[in-house]
Amino acid sequence: MNNNYILHQGDTREIINQMIINNEFVDMIFTSPPYYNNRKNYSGNADGEIGSISADEYADWFLTFTEKFLQVLKINGSFFLNINDKIHNGVVHPVIDELKYKMRKQGWFLVAKPYIWFKKSAMPHNCKYRTIDRYEYIFHFSNSNKPNFYAGNCRVPHSKVSIKRYETPVTTMDSRDGKYNKSKKTLHKDGGFPHNVIIANLESNSSILHPAPFPVELVEWFIKIGSLENDIVLDPFCGSSSTGIASLKHNRKYIGIDIIDFNVDFSKKRLDHFLKTKETYIPKNMFNEYNIDDKFYKQKGKHLLNL
Numbered sequence: 209m210n211n212n213y214i215l216h217q218g219d220t221r222e223i224i225n226q227m228i229i230n231n232e233f234v235d236m237i238f239t240s241p242p243y244y245n246n247r248k249n250y251s252g253n254a255d256g257e258i259g260s261i262s263a264d265e266y267a268d269w270f271l272t273f274t275e276k277f278l279q280v281l282k283i284n285g286s287f288f289l290n291i292n293d294k295i296h297n298g299v300v301h302p303v304i305d306e307l308k309y310k311m312r313k314q315g316w317f318l319v320a321k322p323y324i325w326f327k328k329s330a331m332p333h334n335c336k337y338r339t340i341d342r343y344e345y346i347f348h349f350s351n352s353n354k355p356n357f358y359a360g361n362c363r364v365p366h367s368k369v370s371i372k373r374y375e376t377p378v379t380t381m382d383s384r385d386g387k388y389n390k391s392k393k394t395l396h397k398d399g400g401f402p403h404n405v406i407i408a409n410l411e412s413n414s415s416i417l418h419p420a421p422f423p424v425e426l427v428e429w430f431i432k433i434g435s436l437e438n439d440i441v442l443d444p445f446c447g448s449s450s451t452g453i454a455s456l457k458h459n460r461k462y463i464g465i466d467i468i469d470f471n472v473d474f475s476k477k478r479l480d481h482f483l484k485t486k487e488t489y490i491p492k493n494m495f496n497e498y499n500i501d502d503k504f505y506k507q508k509g510k511h512l513l514n515l
């Protein structure tokens with residue numbers, strides 16, 4: 209690790225096998241994997257791209273990765289998984305339920321209800337039977353039912369109503385014997401306890417050369433709640449390394465893995481640019497200087513949008 213990050217190009221399962229042999233373990237995993245589709249093609253094309261996985265086969269396919277994540281995650285570490293439902297033949301496919309059930313059998317603890325990533329904007333559609341989809345899930349898995357968790361890092365400003373309410377002594381019933389406690393309660397000085405809805409825009413900065421990048425602000429919230437400074441954060445399907453930017457921003461160390469060498473190369477340039485300038489994005493007018501091919505995804509064809 210160059211003190212801050214390591215990037216690996218290759219199949220995540222093989223890279224993690226190697227990490228385990230080298231005694232390299234991580235404190236937290238945050239990722240969004242390749243999604244399911246109706247086409248049954250996950251064997252990959254000749255140039256190393258992967259295609260998409262059918263929803264029926266997805267859980268078993270993904271379990272071959274989560275098996276490795278279990279081995280590389282330190283005890284009490286967290287695995288945050290961003291994944292969305294799949295509408296198939298007009299109904300919600302049960303793939304997420306299947307995945308949760310099988311991961312439980314594999315040894316994972318699902319320690320909370322899903323976090324909701326609420327998008328400030330979303331793609332319109334005109335389906336007769338469904339409203340516009342404005343949220344995605346982030347599931348919090350761990351190898352223990354007492355994961356390291358730092359909710360205090362994500363406290364939110366107190367609402368006006370709470371501030372007003374606490375101006376006068378608050379009467380609460382603290383004990384089960386029915387006696388009232390009239391002592392004055394005070395608001396926490398750093399704000400209220402965070403809740404499980406995180407509001408973040410879709411990433412729309414066109415200088416990120418990936419079809420499905422995370423908004424950095426979304427990842428930042430999970431990095432703060434699931435890890436401490438100097439901890440190691442892994443994104444096993446790292447794409448453009450938005451997880452890496454969020455990790456470095458908060459003084460975590462970062463390991464990114466992606467099967468497509470363009471993504472690894474772009475990630476390296478993006479992370480180095482961040483370390484030099486603290487900018488989240490490489491300005492487009494610097495692409496030449498960094499020798500970045502901004503036509504990569506345009507040339508490669510539509511199927512890449514399924515990643």
Ligand SMILES: C[S@@+](CC[C@H](N)C(=O)[O-])C[C@H]1O[C@@H](n2cnc3c(N)ncnc32)[C@H](O)[C@@H]1O
Pocket residue numbers: 218219220221239240241242243258418420421422444445446447448449450451465466467468471515
């Ligand atoms: C949904 S994208 C992740 C995008 C990322 N969150 C970002 O912010 O850019 C999934 C990524 O997984 C990569 N991928 C797919 N199969 C893989 C495998 N077997 N091993 C490693 N990476 C893989 C794809 O190349 C793709 O970049």
